[in-house]
Amino acid sequence: MVNDQQSGSITIKTKSVNQKHPIEALRKVGQMKKQQFWIILVYILLSIVMIGCTAAATEIFPQETEQEMIAKPPVDEIEEVEEVSEDNDRLQDEEGISSEARFTITADSVLQGPITELYEGFFEGETPVFVNADADLIATRSISINTGRPTFEATFLPGFVLLPGSESLDVRRFINFAISPEGQQVLIDAGELPAVISITDQAGNSLEIQQPLQRVISAFGPATSIVYSIGAKETLVAASYTGAGDPQGASVMERIDPRFPTLASDDFFSRQNFNIEEAAILDPHLIIGSARSSWLDVVDQLGISVFLMDAETPQQLQETVNLFGEMFGPHSSAQAQAWIEYYDFIITEIADQMGDLSPEERVKVLFTGTEPLRVASGDMYQTDMIEAAGGISVSADLLGFWNDVNLEQIAIWDPDIIIVPPYGGASVEAITESTEWQILTAVQNGRVYRMPRLVAPWDTPGPDSVMGIVWMVERLYPGLTAFSCESEAEYFYNTFLNYAISGDEIAAICLVE
Amino acid sequence: MGLILLLPILLFVISLTLGRYQISAPDVVRVLLSPIFPDIADGIPLIARQLVLQVRVPRVLAALLIGASYGATGTAFQAIFKNPLVDSNILGVTSGAGFGAAIAILLMRSTWQVQLSAFAFGLVAVSLSFFGSRLYKTTPLLVLTLMGILVGSLFNSLTSLLKYVADPLDALPAITFWLLGSLTNITWNRMVALVVITLIGLGLFWLLRWRLNILSLGDQEAKSLGVDPIQMKIMIIFIATLMTAVAVSISGVIGWVGLVIPHAGRLIVGPDHKRLMPVSIGLGGSFMILVDNVARTLLPGEIPLGVLTGLIGVPLLIILLRRARTGW
Numbered sequence: 001m002v003n004d005q006q007s008g009s010i011t012i013k014t015k016s017v018n019q020k021h022p023i024e025a026l027r028k029v030g031q032m033k034k035q036q037f038w039i040i041l042v043y044i045l046l047s048i049v050m051i052g053c054t055a056a057a058t059e060i061f062p063q064e065t066e067q068e069m070i071a072k073p074p075v076d077e078i079e080e081v082e083e084v085s086e087d088n089d090r091l092q093d094e095e096g097i098s099s100e101a102r103f104t105i106t107a108d109s110v111l112q113g114p115i116t117e118l119y120e121g122f123f124e125g126e127t128p129v130f131v132n133a134d135a136d137l138i139a140t141r142s143i144s145i146n147t148g149r150p151t152f153e154a155t156f157l158p159g160f161v162l163l164p165g166s167e168s169l170d171v172r173r174f175i176n177f178a179i180s181p182e183g184q185q186v187l188i189d190a191g192e193l194p195a196v197i198s199i200t201d202q203a204g205n206s207l208e209i210q211q212p213l214q215r216v217i218s219a220f221g222p223a224t225s226i227v228y229s230i231g232a233k234e235t236l237v238a239a240s241y242t243g244a245g246d247p248q249g250a251s252v253m254e255r256i257d258p259r260f261p262t263l264a265s266d267d268f269f270s271r272q273n274f275n276i277e278e279a280a281i282l283d284p285h286l287i288i289g290s291a292r293s294s295w296l297d298v299v300d301q302l303g304i305s306v307f308l309m310d311a312e313t314p315q316q317l318q319e320t321v322n323l324f325g326e327m328f329g330p331h332s333s334a335q336a337q338a339w340i341e342y343y344d345f346i347i348t349e350i351a352d353q354m355g356d357l358s359p360e361e362r363v364k365v366l367f368t369g370t371e372p373l374r375v376a377s378g379d380m381y382q383t384d385m386i387e388a389a390g391g392i393s394v395s396a397d398l399l400g401f402w403n404d405v406n407l408e409q410i411a412i413w414d415p416d417i418i419i420v421p422p423y424g425g426a427s428v429e430a431i432t433e434s435t436e437w438q439i440l441t442a443v444q445n446g447r448v449y450r451m452p453r454l455v456a457p458w459d460t461p462g463p464d465s466v467m468g469i470v471w472m473v474e475r476l477y478p479g480l481t482a483f484s485c486e487s488e489a490e491y492f493y494n495t496f497l498n499y500a501i502s503g504d505e506i507a508a509i510c511l512v513e
Numbered sequence: 514m515g516l517i518l519l520l521p522i523l524l525f526v527i528s529l530t531l532g533r534y535q536i537s538a539p540d541v542v543r544v545l546l547s548p549i550f551p552d553i554a555d556g557i558p559l560i561a562r563q564l565v566l567q568v569r570v571p572r573v574l575a576a577l578l579i580g581a582s583y584g585a586t587g588t589a590f591q592a593i594f595k596n597p598l599v600d601s602n603i604l605g606v607t608s609g610a611g612f613g614a615a616i617a618i619l620l621m622r623s624t625w626q627v628q629l630s631a632f633a634f635g636l637v638a639v640s641l642s643f644f645g646s647r648l649y650k651t652t653p654l655l656v657l658t659l660m661g662i663l664v665g666s667l668f669n670s671l672t673s674l675l676k677y678v679a680d681p682l683d684a685l686p687a688i689t690f691w692l693l694g695s696l697t698n699i700t701w702n703r704m705v706a707l708v709v710i711t712l713i714g715l716g717l718f719w720l721l722r723w724r725l726n727i728l729s730l731g732d733q734e735a736k737s738l739g740v741d742p743i744q745m746k747i748m749i750i751f752i753a754t755l756m757t758a759v760a761v762s763i764s765g766v767i768g769w770v771g772l773v774i775p776h777a778g779r780l781i782v783g784p785d786h787k788r789l790m791p792v793s794i795g796l797g798g799s800f801m802i803l804v805d806n807v808a809r810t811l812l813p814g815e816i817p818l819g820v821l822t823g824l825i826g827v828p829l830l831i832i833l834l835r836r837a838r839t840g841w
Contacts (some may be wrong), residue, residue, distance in 0.1 A: 268813045273813075278533050280534040280560045280564045281533060281534050283558075283560060294687050298568060298697065301700055302560060
């Protein structure tokens with residue numbers, strides 16, 4: 001071994017001596033030193049530049065998002081509270097110590113304890129006045145009426161709601177407080193609500209979630225849609241959105257939620273990407289992601305709860321909405337239940353109103369993708385929607401995801417209706433204005449439609465998809481059911497997104513091109 | 514040479530302070546010491562501690578080891594194949610690993626399965642090249658190179674086939690991202706194999722580095738100097754394959770480093786492997802840390818490493834070429 005090594009190094013020496021004159025070799029050593037110096041200099045310079053870059057980047061990509069996000073939601077609350085206390089002072093200044101309560105409350109005896117806690121938490125130093133009838137505020141067990149579209153009231157404890165009995169501003173404020181995270185905190189402190197809930201997400205992981213849930217990062221567009229439609233948007237600190245990437249979607253989203261521009265962070269958090277450093281800055285209590293996200297391992301290392309959702313079928317979607325309701329507290333839970341009831345209501349009503357259609361009478365539907373020759377498979381949510389709307393998906397035998405087919409296959413299917421999605425540059429014209437497609441009955445009859453959207457496309461598995469079913473049944477069987485896109489859209493966005501959708505917007509969405 | 518070996522360690526420490534979440538350098542040092550002195554990190558938010566210990570340290574360490582590994586294996590392959598255009602992928606290990614990862618992403622998804630499958634198929638590819646070359650007896654090196662290229666393109670075709678059938682919303686982006694290379698998903702428990710195999714491999718290459726000189730002279734000369742060239746080459750190929758496979762299985766495909774770092778090293782210290790091997794290790798590690806820092810800090814989303822190695826590496830190499838005075 002030792003011998004080998006020596007002989008090896010000797011060979012090298014003789015070789016280099018043979019090649020170069022000794023003096024030259026010496027000069028070479030000097031140059032080598034110089035060379036090393038340059039290399040190191042370059043590395044150090046690059047490191048400095050990079051440190052500079054990071055600093056600049058953190059300045060450019062706003063750090064203040066964080067502060068704004070923390071500051072913004074409480075600002076309203078604080079102002080409100082201050083207003084209240086100012087009112088208080090004024091009242092007391094004008095009338096001395098007011099013995100008159102702000103409003104009267106009717107409550108079951110079991111509810112009087114929690115109501116008192118809430119009342120004392122909101123109007124400091126005051127006690128509530130309970131009466132038996134003609135109260136300004138009624139706390140009662142919620143009654144579900146299973147006819148027509150569901151409604152939901154301010155649910156402050158599971159199964160119990162607060163109903164206003166007068167128009168008083170204090171009553172409204174009190175109700176809002178009772179269902180806000182602050183009000184929920186009061187009830188948790190009083191032992192009326194659990195401080196921690198355990199839940200199993202749709203990837204099968206069980207997690208413990210602190211109540212009331214706040215500071216949520218939603219790293220998956222459909223998850224964000226669900227959070228919005230169960231009235232929990234105030235809990236978000238950053239979110240990925242579906243359909244809000246273009247100016248049109250973004251402007252609607254901004255009307256739905258003024259915080260949208262600061263919340264939108266698809267660059268940082270999406271199904272493909274998760275910027276863990278940015279997440280650490282936001283200090284979230286919960287991260288919601290898709291079970292198919294590729295970033296799960298690393299996020300686990302931060303020690304933050306991660307809820308993974310997987311909603312690709314109607315059943316899974318309902319389950320997801322239900323789980324979200326459980327996580328976000330009693331009021332969101334009631335709203336989630338209302339959404340599930342509405343979904344069931346639409347599906348059963350459509351089935352009832354259509355009666356028994358024979359397979360021959362059913363409309364054959366082709367759902368195409370971002371390219372006209374790309375069609376939805378039977379495994380996709382779009383197929384479930386077509387079936388819920390009483391149609392038959394001609395491409396239901398295909399498996400997997402979007403499938404590429406040729407025009408001959410589509411001609412064999414001969415669909416009655418073709419639906420194109422509202423994303424990825426898909427357009428009705430790409431089909432109707434192409435000469436080859438004229439051979440199809442659907443094209444000849446002008447029955448090629450584009451699926452609408454408000455923000456999220458109505459064919460993505462999210463809360464809005466129920467609107468997609470309503471719209472589809474109207475296209476498939478005009479006049480056969482009592483549903484209209486216009487009236488359901490008005491109900492849906494007012495009820496679940498608390499968004500006063502304008503007549504023009506409804507007309508634009510439901511307009512058939 | 515000593516300086517170049519110190520460089521990655523210096524960069525390692527600097528890099529830990531880099532990131533969107535700002536943690537000052539003294540805090541980073543306190544957090545680093547906290548496993549030994551538990552009280553030292555008091556007052557630093559838990560999330561910052563987790564970020565440094567569980568996210569940044571494994572990631573920067575992985576970059577260091579993978580870069581060093583590519584530098585060393587590239588140098589070794591270039592020496593035994595006596596060909597400066599050879600890199601760690603010469604026997605198809607990267608292509609095989611890419612195929613292994615793609616099939617695992619398509620069928621199973623869990624990260625450790627992807628890693629294992631990439632590693633296994635990397636070894637399968639090299640075995641195919643190696644035993645395939647045995648079919649033809651003469652000039653084994655040339656046949657081996659040819660087989661490597663053939664096996665590599667075979668696995669590349671298979672990967673393309675998988676990409677074609679993959680779900681474009683789900684698996685396809687994951688496969689593409691993997692093939693471009695990334696250290697996003699590094700965690701401590703995925704590092705075990707990398708640390709063990711890479712450190713042993715680097716150690717062996719360090720000890721064998723003078724033999725690379727002999728091997729690069731040619732088989733006759735090596736024999737006359739008492740080294741069995743065939744046995745030695747097989748051993749070096751085996752070590753380098755294991756190292757590359759484990760590196761690729763963790764980071765995805767990062768081309769370029771194994772090819773160019775040895776040249777950069779040669780520009781600095783010349784062709785003597787006794788010096789070249791340590792310099793390649795140091796340069797590879799430093800370069801990878803540097804590139805990964807850019808990948809994780811420059812944009813909100815990750816930039817694939819395979820994209821950056823070229824973008825950053827080519828200008829660096831041009832500077833080196835301009836400055837070079839030493840023999841190749």
